[in-house]
Amino acid sequence: MHSSDRTLIGAHLSGDSEAFETVVRRYGPAVYGFLLNMVKDTHKTEDLFQDTFQKACQKAGDFRGDKLKSWILAIAANTAINSFRKEQRNRTVSLRQSSFCEDGRHCSSIENVVCGTEGNPAGIVELEEKRTMVRDALMRLPEKQRAALVLSYYQKLTYLEIAGAQGCSVGTVKTNIFRALKRLAVLLPDGGEGQI
């Protein structure tokens, strides 16, 4: 039976250790997808993923309303932004990074390219290149703008929900998204013929 978010959180708060596991499984893909678009490094994504659900677990008592997904995504966004701030204070370089690619995730192994189950190998390589390009463009946005854009564009959160998550007004959210789009308009390939 598909329990409602509210029921799950209630069960978790009353000590049911499996309730929160269901929450992690239910909203894990959305959170993971969001974080993948927010940070470059997959290891970092996994760390943030765990941090997000840990915070959500600790603060489950604060959850109000029905939209658990947007509540968890808000936590994920704040966790990601806080981690960027910390990183700026303590710049680190991952020793796990390969010298052949910019980050752990973009290194598509040759097996994946050659043995892809769908499409031709050339198509997969091209798609991977496009993804790299879009991600690079996203990474060049300031964190707050990136978070607002990713929450809005990919996670389909309303501007009001994003404002709640980021602790600012709807107007600020719109301004952030607009600035992000303006910057992307320069960074993304032109929408003319022959392009995407």
Add this chain to the structure above:
Amino acid sequence: MKSHLTEDILIQYQFDLLDDAQRCEVSAHLDECGQCREKLERIRRQFSALNVLDNEAAVSDELIQKTIASIRQPKSLRPGARRPWMGWMAIAAGIVLAASLIFVGQSYLKAPTEKIQGKPLAGNVKSPMTPAVSENKPATVETSATATIAQADKVRIVPQEKIADKAPFAPASAIELVVLPSPDKMQVTIYNSADLTLVRDTRKLTLKAGWNWLQFMWNETRIDPTSLSLRPLEHADKIDVQQLVYPARFKDIGRWLIRSEVEGAVPFEITYFTSGLSWRASYEGTISPDEKTMQLKSYIRVQNNSGQDYQNAQTRLIVGQVHLLDEISRLAGRQYPYGPEVTNVEALRERFLGDETKYKLGFQKNGNIGGVGGSIVDKLYDIKGVTKEGLSEYFLYTIEGTEDLPNTWAKRLSSFDVKDIPVKSLYKYDEDRYGTQTIRFVSFVNDAEHKLGTTPLPNGTMKLYRQLNAEQNLSYTGGADIKYIPVNEDVELNLGTDSLVKVEAVPMDTRTDNYMFNDKGDVAGWDEIETWQIKLTNTRDIAADFEVTRNFNTDSWDLKMPGTSTAGEQAIEYKKHDARHARFTTLLQSRTERSFQYMVTKYCGTRKEVKLRQSQ
């Protein structure tokens, strides 16, 4: 709208960033203007590139499992957690507990700080030694989750048959390490003479039914790993602490393997020895103007250099000598706790733990503090009392309440404050021991008559002051080291020379007499007769007691004193102190001078034998 729409407006239109009025306006324009529609289409195409990224991504089961495991333990212990804030966090004021864990295959991580109940404490407080529980899930145990600390108080008994027979070789992984609550009770017993401290620490460990691993770490501390001991305080019949493993290649780590038929929080006692904690007694004596009584205050200064913080610890001090086979500091400094060296520390610990409660002798609590020489203030604040108990061969001082003993800190605590102890001031002249100087001594006895005697007095330094007048002005009289003073023993404080009181010994006459000859007509025996004058000078404003000891360098002698005392003067008395020494005592009034003579006859050669025969 006559002019064409800008790219900014079109982006805002596309992404619904315009308000309703603007939106209607733009829609109306687009209906009419093909050029702007084309521009909008190009923008749509450009931003469609964003669609190559997904809004969701498959999460590996491993990551989900890891996340769930991490939720059931504090964040601080998650593998891979980064703690750039550790530095400033450690500096922040507040009571913190830093847990450290070493993960398999990785270097160790320091856990973040955690607030402990109790008084706030300024400064950097760290506790590098913190246990953690690692649980290895045997296949036969059905419960999948670790009991969380919130559920800690519920204890469930699990049937024996549900527990795997075979113990796991090692923890399956360090991922499931769980931090423990802060210690409920902590007790440190400092054996000063041997640089040895016994730490007993009671805390609740959350066990899982089956096999549990408890990991201890003691890096940068002076703990003797061979002395670590763990025992459950409840359900002892259902919990079996099986072995303590020092994993290879890891420094400063020990893991206990615990078989438990109980699931939930169980209080455990962890005991170990450490070095680096010490204490020292100091005394302050204030002698009354007439030098007849003294106020004695005793302090105990506890110093912690063990590398470990002890918070809310009951602190106990052992007075007396402890015979120790091993030096704990040397054991603690070993690179690995295992190896060929065999220690007897465990046996020693048992011995200490066995005898502690034998003779409870007294309790003393200080209510008042009186400034030395300052005005006596009633109940300025509560001073912690020190309870004193007698052990079979030692004395145990227990400081009232609990203390925080942060690493590298020292604390001075009041031990006792006794007023009006009768004391005796004495000037000694003994050329064998002090040369030709007159030395001043203050003495009293550690007994009930002197308002002491409940406990021995530990080693320490004493500073003596003399109260000069009713305004309680003080003069520093001297300092002395006192050795361990058992009950009913004399305490004699050597205060050094005093230029106001002098003794001079002057030889007046030397001659020989009573010769004896042998068969050949040679001298075989004779008497040496010496006359000495002893001059005593007291320029102080109070009377002084003198004790003059003279060495005659022979055990065959006789002493005569011509009558020297006049009316009003105390007679000078002498007595044979030992075979070779005579001791003269007298009291000299203030600002007086007095001389006396004695004549000693020393019997030499055959005269000595004759004298001996006569005396028999």
